[in-house]
Amino acid sequence: MNGNDQRRPVTATDVARAAKVSQSTVSLVLNGKWQGRIREDTARRVMRTADDLGYRINQSARNLRLGSTGTVLLAVPTLVNPVFATVHAGAARVGASNGLGIVVFPLSAEDGFGPFPTPRQALDGVIACSLSAHAVSNLRTGLPLVVLDDAPVPDTPTVTMDTGGGMAKALAHLTALGHRRILHLRAERPAWTFTRRAEAFDQCILSHPQVTADHLSCSFAIEEIRDRTIQALSVANRPTAIVCDDDNMALSIYAAASALDLTIGRDLSVIGFNDLPTAALATPPLTTVRLPLGALGFRGMQALIDLRGGVANDPVTLPTELVIRKSTGPAPATT
Amino acid sequence: MNGNDQRRPVTATDVARAAKVSQSTVSLVLNGKWQGRIREDTARRVMRTADDLGYRINQSARNLRLGSTGTVLLAVPTLVNPVFATVHAGAARVGASNGLGIVVFPLSAEDGFGPFPTPRQALDGVIACSLSAHAVSNLRTGLPLVVLDDAPVPDTPTVTMDTGGGMAKALAHLTALGHRRILHLRAERPAWTFTRRAEAFDQCILSHPQVTADHLSCSFAIEEIRDRTIQALSVANRPTAIVCDDDNMALSIYAAASALDLTIGRDLSVIGFNDLPTAALATPPLTTVRLPLGALGFRGMQALIDLRGGVANDPVTLPTELVIRKSTGPAPATT
């Protein structure tokens, strides 16, 4: 902070020299372990000079010495979707009470990152959430790893959500409402969570022989979704209901419906996934499969902590829930 | 990967011993600097044994030795808003071509974090984006710091966007359309970016004496926004236009309008901020102030790199733009 703004950072040794004490004294004082070991005025002097010199601890050195960094990495496919904020919040809560910080890293498969561009960083563990199998395998670096919302990986604690069950509930709801032509709007991003939904959809359809099913794979580009949906709805015998892999996709359908002068909930039923905050506020409010994202992060962090303690948890599957709102209604008599 | 799954991690020394070479050879080989210095079969043997032993580099040690970690931290107020995904993308692009990884840390003021709960981590720099002054001051750790979309900090490179100018354009647009009662829906999260908008709003209003202005401060809880807007619109001489600090807030207005049977763009004009992907897709498409978020991240990372190189850039302000769509229209004759 004062004159000596040289290149070289201020080390604890510098402080020791300046305060005329040994380096170990500095360490003790600066880590708050001096009570009853160092005289109070000495401690004060050390703190003062550390401050004056603008001393900053070198975390790399500390981490090396301690053999741990107190930070884990949460790898997610994208920062665009707010769902990962919820996962993070859940994980952060557990982390905080265990002295672990979390840092987020978006691992966009879209960017075609070949060699995993990890920050060259010192980590105590990794939580991989909703990633592609490829990305997860790149993450297996020997660090404690737990996998969230993803295909079980051998020897790796896994927390998943019963998205298949959610899909089943969605379809049961729709068929009960009389829908017989149902479209599944799929996210084409390669991720287990989406293939699970597709599989569940296909399987459920098998037990409803009276239903004609179809599906469409889309990127998350919302104009694309809208346009392709418009197309899919502009045919004879169009679908009367659409299940979407994500609430945002569902909301794009709203735009498509409005362009076609279709009223959601009456002419066309729509179901989303995730229950984003915006889902409840859409017009009409969106029926959606609520995913326990906070719990996902929470349990994931818990599993990572257990893993660091030498306990490898068994895979867990969290329940999901269909939240019925106004975007679904009885199948229209004719289309 | 094989039997020796003891507690102690495998070090380069272990590899050296097992491969019957010196540690330096291991280092050379594993860093790809062996070409022309180490015989090829030796190199292969080293790589093989490293693999067999499951050797993983200790980043803390490497970072300590190298005096740098190759990773910078991007601190953001929340992960919920996708705008920060864009900032990140811009920054990541520059970072990647300079060997710097980025890691994201949500610094929620809401959580009442007192002392900055940084992961105890080794970083090469920090980029603070759209934070509260309090949070920024907590980030001044002696690391190279650049501040984005925030109040200029002494001795710190800053990149901002001309949000005030954006607000001015929004108001000019509205007054030109004949609006005389305008409401500013403000985000109550303490952040420079929002106070700037408020100041710009207040100031612009001064030069339009015929306009009656009002404002409302809301959290980002969208039900709250909807309900309070409904209230604000349920009075005699209600506002005919609303400017919102964020597109998501604007979209909440849509819900309010629908509840009141008001048609956006005709009975009520709405302007947002950010130009999120959803803005263009809303019904009707949202008029909004587009912020150069990608450029913000890009320039910010650039400034950080310059700073590490000893060059302290001057503050920069990026231009903003009003994107006129269908949510704004002529003021209704009577209200």
Add this chain to the structure above:
DNA sequence: TTGTAGGCGTTATCAA
């Protein structure tokens, strides 16, 4: 072509 040795900045164990 390979090995030796020193040091990066901490923390922790012991002696003084």
Add this chain to the structure above:
DNA sequence: TTGATAACGCCTACAA
């Protein structure tokens, strides 16, 4: 109450 001193695991002159 304090100070030497020895690691932590890695990289890199320099020596062999």
